Amino acid sequence: MERRPKIVIVGGGFGGLWAAKALANKPVDVMLIDRKNHHVFQPLLYQVATAVLSPGEIAQPIRRILHYAKNIEVILGEVTGFDTARNIVRLDDGSEVTFDYLIVAAGARHAYFGHDDWEVSAPGLKTLEDAVEIRRRVLLAFELAERDAYMKGTHDPLNFVVVGGGPTGVELAGAIADIARQALAKDYKMIDTRKARVILFEGSDRVLGTFASDLSDSAKKQLEDLGVEVRLNSFVTDIAPGKVKVGEEWIACDVVVWATGVAASPIGKMLGVENDKAGRVHVEPDLSIPNKKNIFVIGDMATIKQENGEPVPGVSPAAMQMGTATAKNILAEIKGGERKNFRYVDKGTMATIGRSKAIAHLAGLKFKGLIAWLMWLGLHVFFLIGFRNRFAVIFSWFWAYLTRERSARLITGDADDLRDAVMFLKGKEAEPVLDRLVAKKELVPKGDDYR
Amino acid sequence: MERRPKIVIVGGGFGGLWAAKALANKPVDVMLIDRKNHHVFQPLLYQVATAVLSPGEIAQPIRRILHYAKNIEVILGEVTGFDTARNIVRLDDGSEVTFDYLIVAAGARHAYFGHDDWEVSAPGLKTLEDAVEIRRRVLLAFELAERDAYMKGTHDPLNFVVVGGGPTGVELAGAIADIARQALAKDYKMIDTRKARVILFEGSDRVLGTFASDLSDSAKKQLEDLGVEVRLNSFVTDIAPGKVKVGEEWIACDVVVWATGVAASPIGKMLGVENDKAGRVHVEPDLSIPNKKNIFVIGDMATIKQENGEPVPGVSPAAMQMGTATAKNILAEIKGGERKNFRYVDKGTMATIGRSKAIAHLAGLKFKGLIAWLMWLGLHVFFLIGFRNRFAVIFSWFWAYLTRERSARLITGDADDLRDAVMFLKGKEAEPVLDRLVAKKELVPKGDDYR
Numbered sequence: 087m088e089r090r091p092k093i094v095i096v097g098g099g100f101g102g103l104w105a106a107k108a109l110a111n112k113p114v115d116v117m118l119i120d121r122k123n124h125h126v127f128q129p130l131l132y133q134v135a136t137a138v139l140s141p142g143e144i145a146q147p148i149r150r151i152l153h154y155a156k157n158i159e160v161i162l163g164e165v166t167g168f169d170t171a172r173n174i175v176r177l178d179d180g181s182e183v184t185f186d187y188l189i190v191a192a193g194a195r196h197a198y199f200g201h202d203d204w205e206v207s208a209p210g211l212k213t214l215e216d217a218v219e220i221r222r223r224v225l226l227a228f229e230l231a232e233r234d235a236y237m238k239g240t241h242d243p244l245n246f247v248v249v250g251g252g253p254t255g256v257e258l259a260g261a262i263a264d265i266a267r268q269a270l271a272k273d274y275k276m277i278d279t280r281k282a283r284v285i286l287f288e289g290s291d292r293v294l295g296t297f298a299s300d301l302s303d304s305a306k307k308q309l310e311d312l313g314v315e316v317r318l319n320s321f322v323t324d325i326a327p328g329k330v331k332v333g334e335e336w337i338a339c340d341v342v343v344w345a346t347g348v349a350a351s352p353i354g355k356m357l358g359v360e361n362d363k364a365g366r367v368h369v370e371p372d373l374s375i376p377n378k379k380n381i382f383v384i385g386d387m388a389t390i391k392q393e394n395g396e397p398v399p400g401v402s403p404a405a406m407q408m409g410t411a412t413a414k415n416i417l418a419e420i421k422g423g424e425r426k427n428f429r430y431v432d433k434g435t436m437a438t439i440g441r442s443k444a445i446a447h448l449a450g451l452k453f454k455g456l457i458a459w460l461m462w463l464g465l466h467v468f469f470l471i472g473f474r475n476r477f478a479v480i481f482s483w484f485w486a487y488l489t490r491e492r493s494a495r496l497i498t499g500d501a502d503d504l505r506d507a508v509m510f511l512k513g514k515e516a517e518p519v520l521d522r523l524v525a526k527k528e529l530v531p532k533g534d535d536y537r
Numbered sequence: 538m539e540r541r542p543k544i545v546i547v548g549g550g551f552g553g554l555w556a557a558k559a560l561a562n563k564p565v566d567v568m569l570i571d572r573k574n575h576h577v578f579q580p581l582l583y584q585v586a587t588a589v590l591s592p593g594e595i596a597q598p599i600r601r602i603l604h605y606a607k608n609i610e611v612i613l614g615e616v617t618g619f620d621t622a623r624n625i626v627r628l629d630d631g632s633e634v635t636f637d638y639l640i641v642a643a644g645a646r647h648a649y650f651g652h653d654d655w656e657v658s659a660p661g662l663k664t665l666e667d668a669v670e671i672r673r674r675v676l677l678a679f680e681l682a683e684r685d686a687y688m689k690g691t692h693d694p695l696n697f698v699v700v701g702g703g704p705t706g707v708e709l710a711g712a713i714a715d716i717a718r719q720a721l722a723k724d725y726k727m728i729d730t731r732k733a734r735v736i737l738f739e740g741s742d743r744v745l746g747t748f749a750s751d752l753s754d755s756a757k758k759q760l761e762d763l764g765v766e767v768r769l770n771s772f773v774t775d776i777a778p779g780k781v782k783v784g785e786e787w788i789a790c791d792v793v794v795w796a797t798g799v800a801a802s803p804i805g806k807m808l809g810v811e812n813d814k815a816g817r818v819h820v821e822p823d824l825s826i827p828n829k830k831n832i833f834v835i836g837d838m839a840t841i842k843q844e845n846g847e848p849v850p851g852v853s854p855a856a857m858q859m860g861t862a863t864a865k866n867i868l869a870e871i872k873g874g875e876r877k878n879f880r881y882v883d884k885g886t887m888a889t890i891g892r893s894k895a896i897a898h899l900a901g902l903k904f905k906g907l908i909a910w911l912m913w914l915g916l917h918v919f920f921l922i923g924f925r926n927r928f929a930v931i932f933s934w935f936w937a938y939l940t941r942e943r944s945a946r947l948i949t950g951d952a953d954d955l956r957d958a959v960m961f962l963k964g965k966e967a968e969p970v971l972d973r974l975v976a977k978k979e980l981v982p983k984g985d986d987y988r
Contacts, residue, residue, distance in 0.1 A: 117687075123680055123948040140593035142945040150946065155723045159687055162680040162948075181688050214949055229574055230614040236568075236610055237632050273604045481932065494593040496603065497574040497613075498665055 090157075091420055094175055094185040096165050096353070098125050098148040100402045101191035101385030103370040104409030110155035112417055117183065119175070121149050121164045126214055126468055129402060130479075132254060134217035136261035136341075137225065137269070137492040139485050141214045143478050146471045162394040165192070167356050170378055187380045187416050190353065190367075191409065192399065194386035197347030197364060204325040208342035210252055211411045218498065220343055223507050224262060227340035228270060228279060230343040235276035244282035245381045247330050249322050250346025251288030251295070252463075256305060258343055259286040260440035284313065285339075287320040287332060289346070294445070295439050296399065301445040304454045308443040343511050350387045350399060357381065362389050371427035373412050385407035390428065398430045407431060441487070539568050541608075545626055545636040547616050547804070549576050549599040551853045552642035552836030555860030561606035563868055568634065570626070572615045574598050577665055577889045578921055580853060581930075583705060585668035587712035588676065588720070588943040592665045594929050596924045612878075616643070618807050621829055638867050641804065641818075642860065645837035646733065647701075648798030648815060659793035662705055669949065671794055674958050675713060676948050678791035679721060679730060686727035695733035696790040700773050701765070701797025702739030702746070704888045705789060707756060709794055710737040711891035714763040720943040736790075737766065738771040740797070745888050747850060752896040755905045759894040790800050799851060801838045808832065813840050824863050824876035835859035841879065845942040847879045858882065889913045892938070923956055 089330070091114050096104045098120035100483060109116050125155050126147040133139040149160040164178040168188075175183045196210035209219050227244060234241035244266070248259040267281040286293070286309065292302040293309070293316060306316050317332070324331035329338050350365035359375045366389040373382045385405035390398050398404050407430060415425040434448030436458060444458035453461060463483070471477045486492065497504070540832035542565050546553045549571035560567050575596040584590040600611040615629040619639075626634045629918045647661035660670050678695060695717070699710040717733040737744070743753040744760070744767060757767050768783070775782035780789050801816035811819050818841040820826060824833045824841070836856035841849050850856050851948065858881060866876040885899030887909060895909035904912060916933070921927045937943065948955070 113613060123676065123946070140591040142947055145947055147724070149724045156726075161684050161687060162677075163684060179688075183688075198779055214947070218949075225574065226613075233612050233630075236612060237630075237634075273598070273600045275607075275610055309888045401633035466937065477936075478929070478932065481929065485928075495574070495597055495598045496593055496665070498592065498669075 091186040091416075092117070092184065093187040093189065093416060094119065094183055095174065095189045095191065096120075097191035097193060097351075097385070097387060098122070098160070099128070099191060099405065101193075101405035101409040102189065103148070103151065104406040104416035105189050105191065105384070105413045106152055106155070106158055106409075108410045108413030109158070109417070110152065114157060114417070114420065116155070116158040117185075118148065118158060118160050119163050119165060119177070119183075121159070121162070122213075123149070123162055125151060125471060127267065127475075128212070129466060130470075131211050131214070131217045131466075132257040132261055133176060134214065134494070135211055135220040135224070135258065136265050137221055137495045138261070138486055139482055140494045141218065143475055143482060145214060151180075151471055156378060165353050168353075168358075170358060170381060173380070185380075188385045189409075189412055190357070190381070190387060191385045191405070192351035192353050192387055192407055194348050194350045194364070194366075196344050197349035198344065199347055199349060201325070204344065207327050208249060208330075208344040209327045211258065211523050219507075220258075220341070221494075222497050222499055222503065223341045224265070225495060226504070226507050228277070228282075229273065229497070231277045232274050240308075241277060242338070245337065246282060246284045247337065247339040248284070248286045249330070249344050251286055251290070251316070251318075252345060253294065255288070255343075255345035256284060256293055256309065257347060257438055259284050259314045260309055260312050260443065263309075263314045263466045264440050265363075265492055267313060269486075269495075280313075281419065283314045283315060285317060285337070287317050287322055287330075289319070289321050291318050293318070294298070297435065297437070297445060297447060298452065301390045301447060301452055301454065306441055308439045308445075308455065313438045313441065347451070348386065354383065354387050357383070359460070364389075372415055372425045373408055373428050375427065382412045384412055392430050398428075401435070401532070403433060404430055435504045436462045436465070454518070540798070542637040542867075543635065544638045544640065545570065545634055546640045546642065547571075547626065548642035548644060548802075548836070549573070550579070550642060550644045550836060552644075552854065552856035552860040553640065554599070554602065555640065555857040556604045556640050556835070557603055557606065557609055557749045557860075559689060559864030560609070560859045560868070561603065562608060565608060565871065566870070567609040567610060568636075568707060569599065569603070569611050570614050570616060570628070570634075571599055571611070572613070573633075573664075574600070574613055575665075576602060576922060578926075579663070580917060581805045581921075582662050582665070582668045583708040585665065585945070586662055586671040586675070586709065587716050588672055588946045589712070589937055590930060591945045592669065594926055594933060595921070596665060597926060602922055611900075613639070616804050616807075618806075619809075619908060621809060621832060622932075624831070636831075639833065640863055641808070641832070641834045642836045642856070643802035643804050644837055645799050645801045645815070645817075647795050648800035649795065650798060652776070654777055655795065658776045658778050659700065659781075659795040661699060661795045662709065662922070665748065668957075671709075671792070673950055673954065674792045674943075675716070676946060677958050679717075679725065679728070680948070682728045682791075690719045692728060693789070693791075695728070695730070696788065697733060698788070698790040698793045699735070699737045700781070700793065700795050702737055702741070702744035702767070702769075703796060703983070704745065705759065706737060706739070706794075706796035707744055708889055709796060710735050710765045711763050711889070711894065714760075715891050716943055720946075721757055731764075734766060736768060736788070738773055739767070739769050740772050740833075742769050744769070748886065748896060748898060749903065750890070752898060752903055752905065754898050756888065756890055759890045759906065761898075799837065803833065805838050808834070815840075823866055823876045824859055824879050833863045835863055843881050849879075852886070854884060855881055887916070889911045889949045912939050944977050 093116045095118040125148050127144040152158050195212050198204045231241040248255045248264050263284040266279045268278040294302050294305050311439045335452040348364045354367045367383040369388045375381050386400045411428050436446035438444040442456045442459050444462045446453040446458040544567045546569040576599050578595040581595045603609050618627040646663050649655045658687045682692040697713050699706045714735045717730045721730040745756050746752050780787050805818045818834040820839045826832050837851045862879050887897035889895040893907045893910050895913045897904040897909040
């Protein structure tokens with residue numbers, strides 16, 4: 087039997103998964119490696135962080151999604167390095183995997199601009215674990231205020247801070263304002279949850295800066311209608327447990343969420359090619375890396391310009407398109423055909439802000455408010471992975487819309503997790519926690535090369 | 538305004554919650570304290586551990602359940618002690634709460650019979666965190682076997698061990714066999730998940746020992762039909778990561794779940810009254826503690842005999858009945874009436890084993906198999922807390938039944954959690970993990986007094 091070309095895909099996010107789908111049941115052998123057993127529908131992570139959806143509703147096991155593909159093997163593992171000269175991927179258990187083609191799609195996290203120590207005080211939102219941690223802190227803040235109000239007759243003001251006015255920051259700020267004003271209001275007897283402040287800090291002069299400026303203005307207005315304080319041209323200059331510094335002013339706050347900056351997966355540094363400041367790999371027009379035609383880097387790990395000179399944006403449709411295009415190029419080459427250069431097709435952009443609030447820019451037309459929100463809703467349900475998840479999410483949304491309830495309001499975690507969360511909320515005794523997290527390698531000072 | 542009697546309830550499980558419901562909107566002030574913000578529907582925890590349901594589907598915020606009760610304040614907190622002479626409860630933040638009546642309902646965990654160090658290797662199933670930890674280990678065992686089979690051409694046998702043949706053990710063993718034989722079988726390409734062994738060890742001569750012996754025999758047969766190996770008269774004498782010792786024989790295994798023994802909450806020791814070996818409080822016929830008529834202990838923390846001389850069983854209907862009875866006694870006394878002694882009403886018992894498999898004993902009649910399972914199903918849906926949860930669970934069950942899918946197959950947790958789980962599965966390098974868990978106080982050697 088003839089040996090079939092072997093393709094290794096690193097990462098089961100949108101890029102890697104779409105590459106795998108395009109290679110399913112084709113005359114190649116595929117191995118997909120991911121550190122997690124599940125694909126996460128990242129655009130809805132903020133709804134897990136704000137107790138609308140459960141983690142299981144936006145995630146599916148990768149091997150379940152690909153179980154119909156007889157030529158794809160899914161492996162749980164972590165990549166620790168490459169030997170690009172010998173076409174080898176190294177895994178955390180010391181094993182080596184050879185490939186004919188390699189597709190690297192390990193995504194990105196948020197960047198803390200040289201202050202990685204801020205991460206414990208101000209987590210980002212990229213994984214289910216991040217979402218559950220943010221949910222824990224947000225819900226715990228209300229519980230502690232209620233307890234203080236009952237036991238001591240007074241409580242600290244409830245302040246929630248979101249850093250970064252991109253899509254994630256806007257969605258989170260809107261959703262936190264919504265939960266405080268609607269879902270929680272009738273359940274707390276001592277505190278008025280509607281008085282919680284939600285402050286969104288954005289360094290530039292508008293939110294959702296990739297949109298047309300009138301849509302940005304509308305988004306800011308819609309956020310303010312929800313009760314979010316939007317502070318533009320505001321740079322966060324320091325963060326400590328229980329407070330953030332904006333310019334020269336320290337602001338006390340319960341929960342800080344970090345939603346700005348891009349730091350590509352550190353495995354991009356291991357390929358031995360040029361990276362940009364965010365750690366992204368400069369790829370060739372066909373998404374391969376310089377001087378290695380059989381190695382591709384796609385999704386948030388890659389940086390490449392469109393024909394108009396603008397960079398391809400770091401959004402999920404771009405990652406999906408890159409995955410599909412790379413798979414097609416490999417299949418074409420195997421059959422003796424030619425590769426095509428990658429061309430990003432912008433099918434329009436939209437961002438949601440809250441219940442009945444959104445903006446969209448599709449086919450040259452601009453939409454605001456309810457109509458944009460309904461478009462957002464339909465599109466996200468359509469793209470959600472898996473039939474059962476789609477049903478469950480529709481049901482959860484329908485329920486949340488009707489009753490203004492939040493059904494996933496669980497503060498979970500062991501005693502240690504809760505103790506940490508309380509310390510970060512209250513800003514007390516944080517040093518030992520930091521030391522312990524460093525010792526546990528949960529917070530690894532990353533050094534200059536990963537910024 | 539006249540001061541109303543203040544009732545403090547410790548614990549939001551079935552006992553505490555049913556007491557609170559009976560006191561809702563009555564002329565008393567109630568404070569319910571729990572370490573968690575949510576009530577867990579414990580009878581369905583095994584379905585979270587086996588990826589059928591998501592944590593959010595079997596849990597509801599306690600303050601949400603009781604939000605209609607204007608006289609009940611729910612507080613997140615941990616009880617650290619009592620001053621029974623001064624009618625005071627002490628909390629973890631150093632504050633003191635006074636009461637006129639106190640209802641202690643903090644439940645129980647499994648007992649390791651003097652070997653509390655076994656807990657990390659063989660977790661019990663009492664909280665959502667336990668369920669997610671067991672789910673992580675079960676799913677991870679299959680992932681590691683698949684990876685070994687692909688990378689090394691061979692894998693260790695997949696063995697799952699459940700210790701204890703009571704309802705929890707039987708349900709878990711059946712559900713693990715079910716997931717291995719149905720839901721996972723078509724998703725793994727290298728391993729045959731149907732060859733996984735599930736072994737249930739029970740120390741006595743039959744499973745579900747509280748049922749009539751012919752029902753026990755039927756349960757054993759139904760378990761064996763699912764592929765579970767039932768080993769009776771088998772005592773586990775030692776446990777280490779990756780293996781259990783039964784009698785003199787060490788058996789290699791991936792996951793061990795502990796489902797036997799009762800260890801009442803340690804706060805039962807803080808009341809200064811007599812406890813039994815399991816740490817339960819010997820209560821008076823009205824469920825109050827000796828010499829303190831205004832302090833009640835209910836649910837799994839209490840031990841009391843029925844009229845027939847048998848102890849009241851540690852099941853959720855008993856806890857609910859105790860909660861309601863105590864609330865009624867307090868309300869009667871406030872109005873100048875008399876207390877009634879507690880009388881447990883056995884409304885029948887049932888245990889589920891797997892899809893279409895169960896036993897039930899109701900109104901003197903015995904049921905087995907499908908009919909018993911349908912009764913179990915109806916009853917559990919009916920009793921599930923909260924309308925939305927009930928809908929969501931019915932949908933998840935309907936989906937799981939139709940497709941034989943498991944929708945909550947997520948391996949979650951940070952890198953540390955996963956590393957620990959792998960070590961316990963593989964039995965390697967477990968010592969540093971144990972040390973670290975002890976340092977983190979996740980595993981606190983509990984000493985002789987908590988057995």
